[in-house]
Each structure stands twice: as structure tokens, then as C-alpha cells.
Amino acid sequence: MEWFIMMTFISGGVRSGKSRFAEQLAEQDAQARGGPLFYLATAATPQEPEMQARIRWHQQDRGTAWITLEEPVALNAILPRLQPNSTLLLDCLTLWSSQVMFASDLSLEEAIKQLSAFIQALADQHIHLIVVSNDINECLPPTECKLLNYVNFLQSLHQCLTAQADQAIQMLSGCAYYWKGG
Amino acid sequence: MEWFIMMTFISGGVRSGKSRFAEQLAEQDAQARGGPLFYLATAATPQEPEMQARIRWHQQDRGTAWITLEEPVALNAILPRLQPNSTLLLDCLTLWSSQVMFASDLSLEEAIKQLSAFIQALADQHIHLIVVSNDINECLPPTECKLLNYVNFLQSLHQCLTAQADQAIQMLSGCAYYWKGG
Amino acid sequence: MEWFIMMTFISGGVRSGKSRFAEQLAEQDAQARGGPLFYLATAATPQEPEMQARIRWHQQDRGTAWITLEEPVALNAILPRLQPNSTLLLDCLTLWSSQVMFASDLSLEEAIKQLSAFIQALADQHIHLIVVSNDINECLPPTECKLLNYVNFLQSLHQCLTAQADQAIQMLSGCAYYWKGG
Numbered sequence: 001m002e003w004f005i006m007m008t009f010i011s012g013g014v015r016s017g018k019s020r021f022a023e024q025l026a027e028q029d030a031q032a033r034g035g036p037l038f039y040l041a042t043a044a045t046p047q048e049p050e051m052q053a054r055i056r057w058h059q060q061d062r063g064t065a066w067i068t069l070e071e072p073v074a075l076n077a078i079l080p081r082l083q084p085n086s087t088l089l090l091d092c093l094t095l096w097s098s099q100v101m102f103a104s105d106l107s108l109e110e111a112i113k114q115l116s117a118f119i120q121a122l123a124d125q126h127i128h129l130i131v132v133s134n135d136i137n138e139c140l141p142p143t144e145c146k147l148l149n150y151v152n153f154l155q156s157l158h159q160c161l162t163a164q165a166d167q168a169i170q171m172l173s174g175c176a177y178y179w180k181g182g
Numbered sequence: 183m184e185w186f187i188m189m190t191f192i193s194g195g196v197r198s199g200k201s202r203f204a205e206q207l208a209e210q211d212a213q214a215r216g217g218p219l220f221y222l223a224t225a226a227t228p229q230e231p232e233m234q235a236r237i238r239w240h241q242q243d244r245g246t247a248w249i250t251l252e253e254p255v256a257l258n259a260i261l262p263r264l265q266p267n268s269t270l271l272l273d274c275l276t277l278w279s280s281q282v283m284f285a286s287d288l289s290l291e292e293a294i295k296q297l298s299a300f301i302q303a304l305a306d307q308h309i310h311l312i313v314v315s316n317d318i319n320e321c322l323p324p325t326e327c328k329l330l331n332y333v334n335f336l337q338s339l340h341q342c343l344t345a346q347a348d349q350a351i352q353m354l355s356g357c358a359y360y361w362k363g364g
Numbered sequence: 365m366e367w368f369i370m371m372t373f374i375s376g377g378v379r380s381g382k383s384r385f386a387e388q389l390a391e392q393d394a395q396a397r398g399g400p401l402f403y404l405a406t407a408a409t410p411q412e413p414e415m416q417a418r419i420r421w422h423q424q425d426r427g428t429a430w431i432t433l434e435e436p437v438a439l440n441a442i443l444p445r446l447q448p449n450s451t452l453l454l455d456c457l458t459l460w461s462s463q464v465m466f467a468s469d470l471s472l473e474e475a476i477k478q479l480s481a482f483i484q485a486l487a488d489q490h491i492h493l494i495v496v497s498n499d500i501n502e503c504l505p506p507t508e509c510k511l512l513n514y515v516n517f518l519q520s521l522h523q524c525l526t527a528q529a530d531q532a533i534q535m536l537s538g539c540a541y542y543w544k545g546g
Binding site: 196198199316317318320321333356357 | 534
Binding site: 013014015016017134135136137138139142147150151172173174175177 | 319333344
């Protein structure tokens, strides 16, 4: 029996090539396993036509190999729709975390608990989870308290994911640097 | 016949030591080739006396080995002033890209096209191009649409340059890390 | 006689795991030397009860092995309270630099001079200095002049420290990357 990587965490700044790299990684992984390829979109359906168009464009661009699931908050809700030994790309954690923090008012401890339970449930089914997120902390901390809390919230989740990940990757201008498991 | 590196891309945050490192690299390169050393300043002449003084100080600090050219937008316009087998430092792309995006209203596609044509024209003449730019994407995305577009614009150019570069380097506190071609 | 590292510089973004990593490093270092372990808190006592609580929590969390000193500006003032062959963690430079720049109105040259004299005085006593600071420069430069000056000020101090450091480390999501002396 082969050994497969169970969790990969990919972070980087805006337009650093994170999503493209993650999609290629997921496609290669699914091909190696011979299993299905799931895409978990965390965006609540946006109001802006521009954003809707960008989402449609991304979906078409990914091609027919992908099964797209949508869930803005309750990650566990998608578990029944997955299959064992598959590959799941969650893009992106940044959006999910802003939604659980601002709309669902989850505490950091609760968010970490939910995320960890989700990771464990996937690992139990030999599903490779690939998580994409944005680094937003290499700057002057925002003066607005709500935004500073969000930076702290998201970056604490990053630490939690990196600790649990088999691979942790940072993207810079389309280049991948392996912080863990390279 | 020797092989020379044709394009080097150096990025980093504000005061990360990018320019100093790039200047040393360019000087070493010109010495190894025995060719002239050009500096392409992309700043439109600034209004502020402080900025004017800083530019003059930088120019004097670089010393007499350098031939300084100034061109805020039309990169190709400087081609007739260069010589084959020379070294050209473009400092910095951040400024150029803000000028072509905001003042000249160029699309990303058009900017990539112009930049790639410039790179090709230099490679044809065996001119080593060293490009310096700022990483501005490891933070909360700006809420103002125009600024967000600019971050996307610049970081997409970074990806384009990194893909074409023989060497891609990120600076952190005066230390160079080679993402590509180290 | 053994050789000990004399200065370590650790930077990273908000919630990147800098402080925890620095504390572990300091504890290991003190254990290896058999010397005392000092913590230099640079925070002027904050107004906000939340911040006061966070400081108390951190102090308790560090445990009884640590001797905590407090000094927001005049680093040299703590020298008489230290002992040779000890370990000193300064957390963090970001706060110190904002205080010397905004409250004490020190120039960058003067700040570098004070910091370098402090480092030298510690090295003379075989005290290992570990400095923690925030990277705040991978973003659009702030438009407000005072803030931009601060980014320049702090990042210039980072370059100064990195140049003098035996080890320079950047933290990303709890992972340490050695830029120098790894």
C-alpha cells in the first residue's frame, strides 16, 4: 500500500500564483491516486457581477475534471458528498475565516476545533486536503481593531494548519518554497 | 564563448536592501564582461525637494562608472542609447508599473507585451537586464479598488518577470534569497 | 572554551510564531550555558486593559525561569542589572523603535548608534542577545509620511541588526527559516 500526503498548506500574497500551483498539485495527486477531484469554493455568492464573472471564469478554466462544491461556513456539511481516496482543494481559507469570524461570530478556539475536526474526518477517509490561503501579516498592523483581530485570527489558523500539514508551501511570484515537507 | 545571465529579477519590501544588492550585482557583472554599465531610472522628475535630493544622492553614490538614463514609461525608447554586451539596471519596476497603469492607462496584457518585447530586445544584444521591484502583496488587500487593481497589476508583472528570469531573488533585511537560479 | 552565538535576530509578521520560537531558543541557550535568563519587555505600560492582561498572561506563560526587565527606551539602563554569560531576549524591537522615533524623537543614525553600543556592551559580557521584531514592509507603502518614515526607520534597523547578527531568522506560520547562520 502506498503512502499519500494527507494535508498540504499553501500560502502567499495576492497574485503570487497560489491557486494555479494548488490546482496543478491537486490534479497530479488525483491522477496518481486514480480518485476524483473536488474543489471546495468558500465564496458566498458575491453581489458584484465582476466577481461572479471571475468565479465562472475560474470554474471553466479548471475544466471538467473537477467536481465543484460550495460551502461558505460549515465545512463538515460537504463530507457526505466526498468519496474516500479523493483529492480536495479548499480555496481559500482567507474567505472562510472572514466568514466564520464576521458573519458566524466563531471564536478562534472554535474555528480551530472545526477545522481540525474537518481535517481529521478527511484523513480518516484518505482524502488529501490542499488548503490555499493569503499571507496578510507582513505589514503595519491595521489600526482598526476589527481588522487587527482578523489578521490575528487568520494567521493563528495558518500556524494551526502548518503544524498539522505534511507539506507547507509559500508562493512568491509563481515560485514555490517548501517550508515543510519539501 | 562564455555564457552570461540575461535577466535577473530582484524583489523585496521597502528598505530591504534591494537597490544596494542590485547595484553590486550590476557592477560585478559589468566588470566580468568588460562592458558599460547603465542605470535606467524610471522616476518621473519628482515635485518634492526631498525626493529630488534623494535621487541626486543616489546618483552620486553610484559613482562615475554608471551611465544614467531616465525614462518613466516608454522602455523601448532607450534601446538606441545602449550598447551590446552591457549591463542595465532598471530601478524600479514598481514606479514604472504605476506610471503605465495610472498615467498611460495601459492594460496588464499590454504592459506584459511591452515588457517582454523590451526583455527580448535586450537579450538579442546580450545585455544583462537586472530589474528591481517591491513586494507589496503580503498584507490585507487594499479596500480601494484602484489600489487593489494596482497590487494585482504589479504582482502579475512580477510573475511574468520571474517566469522569464534566469535568476529571481528576494531580499530580506539585506540578505538575498534565490528563488530561482541561485 | 566553548563558542556561543552572541546575537540572534528573529523577524516575521503578526502572529507568525516569533515570540514562542524566540523564548524556546532563549531557554535552550540559557540551559546550555547554565546562566540566567532575562526578558526585556519594551512595552511602556499600556492603557488598554486587554493589552495589560495579554502582557500578564505572557509573563505567567513564560514561567519562573525568566527574570523580567522593563525599559521602553534607554536600553543601556538595564546593563547593570544583567550578569555575564547570560541570555537576554528583547521582545520587541518594533515597539522600542516606535518609542524612540515618535516619543524620544531619535534620528535613525542615533538609534543605530545606541543599538550598536548596546549590542557591543552585551557581547563584551558574553551575553547572548535575541531580538524579536515585526516585518512590516511587504505591502503598499503607507501614504502618511509619518508612517512611511517609521517603516523606513524600522526596516533600516532590521538591516543593521541582520548585518551584525550571528543568526537571522524569519518566521512564517510557526516555521523558522534561517537567512543567516542556519
